[in-house]
Amino acid sequence: xxxxxxxxxxxxxxxxxxxxxxxxxxxxxxxxxxxxxxxxxxxxxxxxxxxxxxxxxxxxxxxxxxxxxxxxxxxxxxxxxxxxxxxxxxxxxxxxxxxxxxxxxxxxxxxxxxxxxxxxxxxxxxxxxxxxxxxxxxxxxxxxxxxxxxxx
Amino acid sequence: xxxxxxxxxxxxxxxxxxxxxxxxxxxxxxxxxxxxxxxxxxxxxxxxxxxxxxxxxxxxxxxxxxxxxxxxxxxxxxxxxxxxxxxxxxxxxxxxxxxxxxxxxxxxxxxxxxxxxxxxxxxxxxxxxxxxxxxxxxxxxxxxxxxxxxxxxxxxxxxxxxxxxxxxxxxxxxxxxxxxxxxxxxxxxxxxxxxxxxxxxxxxxxxxxxxxxxxxxxxxxxxxxxxxxxxxxxxxxxxxxxxxxxxxxxxxxxxxxxxxxxxxxxxxxxxxxxxxxxxxxxxxxxxxxxxxxxxxxxxxxxxxxxxxxxxxxxxxxxxxxxxxxxxxxxxxxxxxxxxxxxxxxxxxxxxxxxxxxx
Amino acid sequence: xxxxxxxxxxxxxxxxxxxxxxxxxxxxxxxxxxxxxxxxxxxxxxxxxxxxxxxxxxxxxxxxxxxxxxxxxxxxxxxxxxxxxxxxxxxxxxxxxxxxxxxxxxxxxxxxxxxxxxxxxxxxxxxxxxxxxxxxxxxxxxxxxxxxxxxxxxxxxxxxxxxxxxxxxxxxxxxxxxxxxxxxxxxxxxxxxxxxxxxxxxxxxxxxxxxxxxxxxxxxxxxxxxxxxxxxxxxxxxxxxxxxxxxxxxxxxxxxxxxxxxxxxxxxxxxxxxxxxxxxxxxxxxxxxxxxxxxxxxxxxxxxxxxxxxxxxxxxxxxxxxxxxxxxxxxxxxxxxxxxxxxxxxxxxxxxxxxx
Numbered sequence: 001x002x003x004x005x006x007x008x009x010x011x012x013x014x015x016x017x018x019x020x021x022x023x024x025x026x027x028x029x030x031x032x033x034x035x036x037x038x039x040x041x042x043x044x045x046x047x048x049x050x051x052x053x054x055x056x057x058x059x060x061x062x063x064x065x066x067x068x069x070x071x072x073x074x075x076x077x078x079x080x081x082x083x084x085x086x087x088x089x090x091x092x093x094x095x096x097x098x099x100x101x102x103x104x105x106x107x108x109x110x111x112x113x114x115x116x117x118x119x120x121x122x123x124x125x126x127x128x129x130x131x132x133x134x135x136x137x138x139x140x141x142x143x144x145x146x147x148x149x150x151x152x
Numbered sequence: 153x154x155x156x157x158x159x160x161x162x163x164x165x166x167x168x169x170x171x172x173x174x175x176x177x178x179x180x181x182x183x184x185x186x187x188x189x190x191x192x193x194x195x196x197x198x199x200x201x202x203x204x205x206x207x208x209x210x211x212x213x214x215x216x217x218x219x220x221x222x223x224x225x226x227x228x229x230x231x232x233x234x235x236x237x238x239x240x241x242x243x244x245x246x247x248x249x250x251x252x253x254x255x256x257x258x259x260x261x262x263x264x265x266x267x268x269x270x271x272x273x274x275x276x277x278x279x280x281x282x283x284x285x286x287x288x289x290x291x292x293x294x295x296x297x298x299x300x301x302x303x304x305x306x307x308x309x310x311x312x313x314x315x316x317x318x319x320x321x322x323x324x325x326x327x328x329x330x331x332x333x334x335x336x337x338x339x340x341x342x343x344x345x346x347x348x349x350x351x352x353x354x355x356x357x358x359x360x361x362x363x364x365x366x367x368x369x370x371x372x373x374x375x376x377x378x379x380x381x382x383x384x385x386x387x388x389x390x391x392x393x394x395x396x397x398x399x400x401x402x403x404x405x406x407x408x409x410x411x412x413x414x415x416x417x418x419x420x421x422x423x424x425x426x427x428x429x430x431x432x433x434x435x436x437x438x439x440x441x442x443x444x445x446x447x448x449x450x451x452x453x454x455x456x457x458x459x460x461x462x463x464x465x466x467x468x469x470x471x472x473x474x475x476x477x478x479x480x481x482x483x484x485x486x487x488x489x490x491x492x493x494x495x496x497x498x499x500x501x502x503x504x505x506x507x508x509x510x
Numbered sequence: 511x512x513x514x515x516x517x518x519x520x521x522x523x524x525x526x527x528x529x530x531x532x533x534x535x536x537x538x539x540x541x542x543x544x545x546x547x548x549x550x551x552x553x554x555x556x557x558x559x560x561x562x563x564x565x566x567x568x569x570x571x572x573x574x575x576x577x578x579x580x581x582x583x584x585x586x587x588x589x590x591x592x593x594x595x596x597x598x599x600x601x602x603x604x605x606x607x608x609x610x611x612x613x614x615x616x617x618x619x620x621x622x623x624x625x626x627x628x629x630x631x632x633x634x635x636x637x638x639x640x641x642x643x644x645x646x647x648x649x650x651x652x653x654x655x656x657x658x659x660x661x662x663x664x665x666x667x668x669x670x671x672x673x674x675x676x677x678x679x680x681x682x683x684x685x686x687x688x689x690x691x692x693x694x695x696x697x698x699x700x701x702x703x704x705x706x707x708x709x710x711x712x713x714x715x716x717x718x719x720x721x722x723x724x725x726x727x728x729x730x731x732x733x734x735x736x737x738x739x740x741x742x743x744x745x746x747x748x749x750x751x752x753x754x755x756x757x758x759x760x761x762x763x764x765x766x767x768x769x770x771x772x773x774x775x776x777x778x779x780x781x782x783x784x785x786x787x788x789x790x791x792x793x794x795x796x797x798x799x800x801x802x803x804x805x806x807x808x809x810x811x812x813x814x815x816x817x818x819x820x821x822x823x824x825x826x827x828x829x830x831x832x833x834x835x836x837x838x839x840x841x842x843x844x845x846x847x848x849x850x851x852x853x854x855x856x857x858x859x860x861x862x863x864x865x866x
């Protein structure tokens with residue numbers, strides 16, 4: 001299903017949790033939902049043929065007080081990308097895991113937890129992935145308050 | 153009784169990862185990967201360097217295919233700024249990217265034959281890779297990490313004598329790869345070792361997020377160069393190799409045929425290249441906004457998500473690397489296999505730990 | 511000048527000791543002992559093994575390199591790297607012999623010595639060429655083929671000993687695989703040897719070679735030759751059937767933990783094994799020392815060299831087989847072929863007896 005039809009479907013069926021849905025440019029749409037509706041939106045996208053997960057990104061916006069998590073998924077038949085986004089507060093970020101919808105986001109979510117502190121409920125393996133084992137708990141490197149010390 | 157073996161970091165054949173295998177007799181029950189040995193925090197560094205200073209750094213995200221990674225990042229920067237590179241620069245970028253892809257595929261083939269103890273193919277592939285590295289040195293000045301593709305165009309023009317030398321090397325390579333076919337792909341023992349090993353069906357490959365030659369070997373017809381064309385790929389004529397079986401042999405075969413296609417692309421690009429400038433000026437700061445672009449590297453599809461904030465440093469850069477996505481496929485397949493299959497599956501996916509860890 | 515007290519042996523003691531010493535020296539210089547010393551020290555003993563290992567190391571690495579389009583050993587020695595073994599040996603002598611913690615010290619250090627001894631003891635039983643009155647062999651027994659087979663079946667025990675004593679999971683797994691592989695390939699080995707023994711009518715290698723005067727056994731027993739060659743390749747663990755010493759891809763199986771000269775002993779024993787295998791193939795199937803013109807020893811060495819070269823080329827041409835594919839090939843493909851050959855041999859003997 002190409003991106004225009006996806007945007008229409010989403011506006012029709014997810015009207016209660018939808019915050020924003022539009023087609024940015026050719027073959028790229030973005031959909032912003034509330035955290036409660038994330039799983040429903042993901043299942044809807046999978047029905048529309050978007051079953052190839054590409055990446056999971058977390059962006060830290062301290063001035064807005066939120067962390068935005070973006071799931072990019074692709075469709076093989078229509079060669080298009082949809083960005084599914086949601087925002088959680090910085091103090092206790094918690095989202096349901098989308099691992100049951102798309103198998104491939106397993107390691108992406110684990111890395112987002114490790115780097116930004118977003119807890120994914122229901123993820124079976126949230127533990128250290130890229131950082132070393134004796135990294136301090138509660139320190140998340142990609143948040144803006146973690147400053148890189150310049151060398152020498 | 154299962155024993156936990158560390159197929160580990162201090163191992164001649166494991167690359168930069170440890171796979172904790174639960175082994176019962178000769179059968180591996182499941183694996184748990186332990187990555188992060190080469191984690192350099194490239195995404196955090198992006199917030200501290202200007203966008204031009206970051207170009208050499210993104211190339212180090214993957215040593216063996218560096219021009220394609222740089223191309224992904226530079227395209228993201230240019231899309232955010234709304235700048236387009238001139239025509240001649242597009243063709244030159246295609247030449248550098250395809251040479252880089254041949255380099256990556258030859259190296260993957262060398263490593264895969266090493267897992268079977270077949271040092272002959274390792275040395276042959278590495279030998280011929282040297283010719284490509286010499287061509288890249290003539291074009292860009294460096295063998296492995298080129299720093300040739302920059303926002304706005306490319307840095308140098310074609311040197312004198314490059315076209316003749318490139319045609320010589322490519323003609324030789326076109327004949328030579330059929331020797332590889334006879335020695336490796338028609339070798340009975342190699343077929344025994346890789347056929348039927350690590351079969352990934354079409355549905356599993358798509359849902360796991362596997363990309364690149366591994367995806368095309370499972371029957372999925374998707375290549376970013378044809379389906380979402382960038383640079384000069386819409387004007388060049390090439391085939392996308394798709395095979396149906398989805399085992400390790402097919403993945404190696406897809407990469408092998410892609411070498412032949414890359415040679416075809418480079419020859420066309422060298423013939424059709426137009427005259428003109430090679431670089432345009434770009435604004436000094438990144439505008440506010442965000443963009444997601446993708447390119448096809450040798451290992452798969454690279455996605456770059458860039459958020460700009462009005463300064464000359466990116467606000468957030470996310471590299472969605474192909475090997476990171478293929479890692480899920482590796483862990484999914486390494487269950488209930490004999491232990492001798494583990495290195496074969498690992499190298500047939502062409503996972504390079506540098507872009508898993510970034 | 512200070513006169514130091516030099517201790518002197520009293521003259522009576524010297525006169526008492528001379529006759530037994532004289533007897534001892536006469537006995538040592540007797541022809542039998544001298545012959546035994548030449549056999550043990552020169553051929554087929556120490557000097558031959560060193561020389562063969564030197565030429566085999568050089569030859570194998572040069573052949574391997576030429577297939578790879580490289581040059582191979584180049585600097586050490588007269589013909590572009592002939593003395594490479596000497597350079598490697600001196601380097602290995604200078605390295606420290608490390609014992610892993612919690613390894614069983616006695617068994618760990620005993621294993622490489624035993625494997626080298628086992629390989630060399632086999633050479634003591636092979637009759638190499640005829641001399642007047644008998645054969646050039648260190649110890650002659652009319653059942654020397656059986657003794658050699660028995661010694662071959664001791665090899666898995668030493669590998670298990672090395673693997674277990676090293677206290678390392680990889681070594682233990684490698685030792686188990688060694689046991690499986692060596693056991694599996696003993697059966698086709700014995701069966702293909704049996705097909706030659708039936709035709710020759712004797713377990714004695716000398717008689718087998720003598721009976722090949724008219725026709726070499728490779729002609730009637732061609733299937734047996736192929737089976738024997740492959741089974742020998744598996745027994746001495748040469749590529750492409752060397753999954754146990756190059757397993758998990760190149761962590762060296764049961765011999766992983768050995769360093770220094772123990773590692774050198776293991777490497778040497780592999781080359782001695784190639785020598786033994788080439789000798790056996792030559793004597794069983796290729797007519798041994800028969801040949802026009804030259805001395806029998808020269809023919810033996812030429813034939814053995816050609817067979818060794820085939821063992822070396824096999825290393826560069828095929829990848830390794832996985833352990834279950836190897837066992838499958840051994841039990842399900844080689845054993846039936848060897849059985850077919852045994853029945854064919856029995857049929858030939860029966861026809862020869864009945865017709866002639």
